[in-house]
Structure formats: C-alpha cells, structure tokens
Amino acid sequence: MKVVFCGDCVIHDPKLFSVSDRLCEFIQSHDYGVCNFEGPIREDKSVPIIKAGSHIYNSQEAPGCLRRIGFNIAALANNHIMDYGRESLLKTIKILKEHGFEVCGAGNSAEEAYQPLVLEKGNEKVCIVNAAQAEFGVNKNNVCDAGYAWINSPRLIQSITEQSGKDGQIIVFAHCGLEGESIPLPYWRDKYRSLVDLTGAILIASHPHIVQGFEHWKDVPIYYSLGNFYFDKETKQNDKEWNRSLLISMDTETGETKAIPVSMRMGVLDFDETKEFQRTIEQRSAALKDEEAWERWADQISEKYWKELYGDYYSRLIEGERIYNIVRYCFQGIMKRILKRQKPEEFRETMLLHNLQIETHKWIVERYLYNNNRKINDFSNNINE
Numbered sequence: 001m002k003v004v005f006c007g008d009c010v011i012h013d014p015k016l017f018s019v020s021d022r023l024c025e026f027i028q029s030h031d032y033g034v035c036n037f038e039g040p041i042r043e044d045k046s047v048p049i050i051k052a053g054s055h056i057y058n059s060q061e062a063p064g065c066l067r068r069i070g071f072n073i074a075a076l077a078n079n080h081i082m083d084y085g086r087e088s089l090l091k092t093i094k095i096l097k098e099h100g101f102e103v104c105g106a107g108n109s110a111e112e113a114y115q116p117l118v119l120e121k122g123n124e125k126v127c128i129v130n131a132a133q134a135e136f137g138v139n140k141n142n143v144c145d146a147g148y149a150w151i152n153s154p155r156l157i158q159s160i161t162e163q164s165g166k167d168g169q170i171i172v173f174a175h176c177g178l179e180g181e182s183i184p185l186p187y188w189r190d191k192y193r194s195l196v197d198l199t200g201a202i203l204i205a206s207h208p209h210i211v212q213g214f215e216h217w218k219d220v221p222i223y224y225s226l227g228n229f230y231f232d233k234e235t236k237q238n239d240k241e242w243n244r245s246l247l248i249s250m251d252t253e254t255g256e257t258k259a260i261p262v263s264m265r266m267g268v269l270d271f272d273e274t275k276e277f278q279r280t281i282e283q284r285s286a287a288l289k290d291e292e293a294w295e296r297w298a299d300q301i302s303e304k305y306w307k308e309l310y311g312d313y314y315s316r317l318i319e320g321e322r323i324y325n326i327v328r329y330c331f332q333g334i335m336k337r338i339l340k341r342q343k344p345e346e347f348r349e350t351m352l353l354h355n356l357q358i359e360t361h362k363w364i365v366e367r368y369l370y371n372n373n374r375k376i377n378d379f380s381n382n383i384n385e
Contacts, residue, residue: 001121002030005173005248006071007206007226008038008078014061016232019069020270023262027070030249032119034128035066035229036175036206037074040081040088041095049085051136052354056080058092063099073117077105077130077148078175078207082137086146105130105173106148113139113149114159118168124252125168131156132175132207134357151176151191152359160199169252170201177208177225178301178360180241182284184212184224186298187363189288196220202257204248210241213284214259221257223248224288229262230269244272246281302367310365313355317348 004027011017027033040046042057049055063074074096082089086108093103104117119126131149134140139147149156151174163170172195178185184205192203196217203222212225227245236242244263250256261281263272288294355361 001032001119001124001126001252003032003034003119003126003171003250003252004030004070005034005171005204005226005250006229007036007245008209008228008231009035009058009062009066010038010056010228010231010233011059011062011065012057012232014059014065016267017065017230018268020268023270024069026249026260026271027247030070031121032073032126033071034073034075034173035071036078036173036226037062037066037076037092037096038078038080038231040084040092042084042088043091046084046088048083049136050350051083052351053079053136055083057084057088060095063096063101067099067101072101073119073128074101074103075105075128075130075173075175076103076107077113077132077173079132079135079137081106081148082146089146104128105132106146108146109144110139110147110155111144113147114153114155116159116163118163125166126250126252127163127166127168127170128173129156129160129163129170129201130173130175133177133359136354138357140357157198160195160201164199164201169250170199171250172199172201172203174203174205175207176205176360177212178364179208180210181208181301182210182212183287183294183297184208185301185360185363186295187359188224189294192222192224193217196222202250211244211246211281211284213281213286213288215285215288223259230264244277298367299371302364302371305364306368310355310361310368313351314365317352 037058039056039058041060041062089106090108096103102117105113107113117128119128131151134150137147138150139145140150140153160170160172177188195201195203200220202220204226205224206226208225209228210225211227214221214223223246226248228242229245231242247260247262249258249260261272261277262269263277
C-alpha cells in the first residue's frame, strides 16, 4: 500500500489552484492521499465563532480541486476547522464525503473526532490518528459535542495504544507547534518522541506554515512540520517559506518513507528539485541533532516572544488596563472584527483562554518565567564561577 501526506490546504479561489501534471501523477500513484483540510467550507450564511486570531475557510470547490489531483482523505484536526461553528463542520464533512473523501480528526462528537481511520489493501493496514493542539474548537473533555481531537487527550492515547496491538503501521498526523519558526519547540519534540516510545507510531505534523526538519527517533521517522501544501493568501504570494512544503510518501510493502520537496513557482505547484531547498531541509534536520543548542534556542525564543508579545498582554491583564490596549500592543489589530461583536469582558476571557489552553503559548510563557525566576534566585550551578 502506498500513502502520501501533505501539509496545510486552504483554497479560497479555485481558479488559482494549479498543480503540474507530473506532481498530479505522483500523488495519484498512491492508494491514499491524505491532506490537512485547514478550515471548513464557508457558505454565505456561515457565522464566525468568537475566538482569538483569524477565521480561515475553504471554498465550495476546494474538495473537488484536491480530489482531482489524487487526495481522498481529509484530516480535519486543526485550529481552524471549527471557525464557523458546528453546522459548518458538519456541512464540510458532508461535502467532502460527497466528493469521495474519508475524514478523520473531527466530528459531531468525541467518538467521531477520536475515531482512528484504518486503511486497508489486501493484507496491509495503516491506521491514521489525527489530532491537534488545544485551540478553539478542540474537544478536550470527551463531551458529546462537535470539535476536533486533542493531541494530549487520554482518549487519544488509549486509541493509539489499542491500535498498536494490531497489525499495521500507525501514523499520528498532528497539527501543533509554533508558527513561522524553522525549529520545533522542545515541548513538541518530547511529545512526539514519547508517542514513538509508547506506540511506535510514525509522527507527521503540520501547523507552523513553514518546513521544519525531520529526524529518526529509535528508527522511527518524525516529521515536525510539512509546511503549506497550498494556502492561497494574497499577502503571501511571494513568500518563499509560505509556498513550499514536503510530501511524505510511504510504501508499506517496502517500509520506505520519503520526504518529497514541493513548492509554488509561477503560480504552479510542482516538485522542488533545487539545491537551495534541499540544503535548507538538511540544515534544519541537522539542527535537531544538537540538543544543547536546541535548548538554548528555546530559551532565546521564549524570551523574544515574552518581550514582543506575551509580556505586554499579561502585564496589562494583571494591571487591569482597558482591554482594547491588549489588542493594540499584543495582536496588532487582528481582532478588529471580533471587537465589533464581542463585549469587552467576553473578549478578555477569550484572549485569556487563547493564551492559557494552547500548549505552544503556555510553554513559551512558562519557559521564560521559569528561567527568569531561576536567575532572580541565583540557582546557577556553574562550576567555573
């Protein structure tokens, strides 16, 4: 059995969606093509939920575009799939299935969201478990509500361990991480490695909108971020990082797993065979081998984000300044639409939830505050002092 995975997919304007013939043929040569369908299908009557951050959607034609080039499985566990509420999610699932897709990672209940997707061909099996970090729309408490599967849910771990006792390879397709950074946070390194230790599952991840490195942990591959397969955002048309990604091709018969570079050039998605992109992938993967440098980078990035983003937010929240200053200093206007329809106290609570429940944000804040507290209390154990 051959299975191919791609990163984030958002198609607003289907007229702009163009894929080379040879890339289509490659995707179609697989028995299954799995895409991260990032955002529901929006209709004119769709109402955005109250949340922090932007609202993302796919066009009505997006499933047809992806189906034509060879994808037939939509992974829905991501931070935007619930951006237009429960009805949009259910409508999206219905439309995807009408186009011949199987879906995983989200649904109208916890049972649906956490249900593994088992693929079969002859005697070969592959089990896909799809989950994301805890953002708006997550089903965290196993309640009978719509939402997507949470990567840290005990229910997810139970689902994986149950499947690990059966024949076939398990793949955890995750949607987690810090956006725009070429190195994953140690939090996600430790999380993914622990899943490998526990289940032997292959880890494939998306969400950071940038290609990150990959490694083999105990001979099992971990791909930290595939980047954007296709995300037609007008302001990013000329952004090289935004418009390149990895495809992960798996052959269960040979046990071979390959990372295939692709990128958008002159408006067409195609294989990227440039030495520059290959060097980038090699450098980012090599950076994962130096764990001391990785931890130092994490300290630096935590301090950077505290000073540039989180510090202002938390200090103003604690000091009780007017809520609109939070927007001005922290999120630079991305919440304007929400402010028009949300009471200040609701916005305050929404923003607090945004910063507390998302593992990536919480880890960065805690890392900085922990390091700072150790400095204040002089916990250094430097033998050279």
